Amino acid sequence: MEALDRTSAKPSAAELMEIFQSQVTLMQDKTTALVLMHSQLEQASLSGDEDAFFVADLGDIVKKHLRWTTALPRVHPFYAVKCNPMEAVVQTLARLGAGFDCASEVELELVRGMGVLPERIIYANPCKQTSHIKKAASLGICAMTFDNEEELIKVARAHPNAKMVLRIATEDSGSMFPMSIKFGASLEECGHLLKVARELGVEVIGVSFHVGSNSSDPHCFSESIANARGVFDLGADLGHEMALLDIGGGFPGTDDFIVTFEEFAKVINQSLELHFPAESGVRIIAEPGRYYVASAFTLAANIIGKKFLPCNKETFNDEECAKSVKYYINDGRFGSFEMICHSHFTEMAVPYKQQSAGQPLYSSSIWGPTCAAEDVILRQTQLPELQVGDWLIFENMGAYTVSLGTHFNGFSVPRVHFCISSKICCCVLEKKMSAVLL
DSSP: OOOOOOOSSOOOHHHHHHHHHSSSEEEEETTOOHHHHHHHHHHHHHTTTTOOEEEEEHHHHHHHHHHHHOTTTTTEEEEEEGOOOOHHHHHHHTTOOEEEESSSSHHHHHHHHHHHOOOEEEESSSSSOOOHHHHHHHHTTOOOEOSHHHHHHHHHHHHHEEEEEEEBOOOOTEEEEEETTTTTOOOOOHHHHHHHHHHHHHHEEEEEOOOOOEETTTTHHHHHHHHHHHHHHHHTTTTTTOEEOOOOOOOSSTTTTTSHHHHHHHHHHHHHHSSSOGGOEEEEOOSSSHHHGGGEEEEEEEEEEEOOOOOOTTOOOHHHHHTOOOESEEEEETOOOOOHHHHTTTOOEEESOOOOOOOOEEEEEESSSEEEETTEEEEEEEEEEEEETOOEEEEEEEEEETTTTTOOOOOOOOOOEEEEEEEEEEHEEETTTTTTTT
């Protein structure tokens, strides 16, 4: 789309649909996603609509991209589509020039269907179904990962033009979700795999690794980058012209995480300068997922049930007994909360209704709507007494939420209301990204 004159006009609804391929609300510059959330809740109260919903600020994703390019100027982000594959998210990042890490035929088709060039896509699943490999070939996507001999044989047959990236195992004990337990070749295996690739006529163009999701140790990157350097040197000795390093994901998506994104970036930049300086000509990419989307999504869920808990009257007085409460909401572990609960941390539930100062808090638990006993979101939290029909707000809900939601028991995944400020939207359209933060 050609850049528009924004001095007197703002993007129309049709233009927003073309940009994001989804319904998006254009907010005035002083309006925030939180204001839109409150507006949606007020409308829901008037209409009697109880369904849970998200408000997603695409401008937050734009700001995260600027933060990335500032902190890691040499590292091209390839967004991990599995984290949140919603079209508006993917289209926003495509507009920003990001690449994409895909793991299946569906993800490959989604990204290519938005006009993203094959060169901006890596098929970063070390274990691929043969039909999906053939689909990648038909879409012109050549870069893909491997970590074992059988995968090389399979790719050599199904996609002779593939350009392979050898994924190595890492020390990922500092991550919440270790990856090397499933994927990654040991350093001892790399020589053999590179020799097999030469024998099969398969081109190996680089090395990848993943330090695990939600890593709390930035120095795992320095060790992994050093190991990758050794594999690069080994590959050169065996005749492979390797020019791509993929440092994977593991970056925090919120500012309250144990380690800040900038602390990760500092370690990565130092390690790259030591082992892969700019003059080496090696292209550096990464696979951030939650980094881009976690803080962009806020969930509103309705309290659909409430139950007082019996307690030991020898321990508690009558009033305390009456105020120990189970709340049931219309989203849960089979909807948006599976990964959140599995992470052993849950964003604080905040009541939508403003509470009066000094209002007492009571022992509470929050449960999902299904019949499954494991559908529990918070086993223990402190809340004022709430009523059926009240709303709870959960922030930082963009990562591995909508992508993992099911229809178990017939409950739907919450709908998403996308929004973006008119200023940020114009900056994206006109590619004047330096003006976003002004």
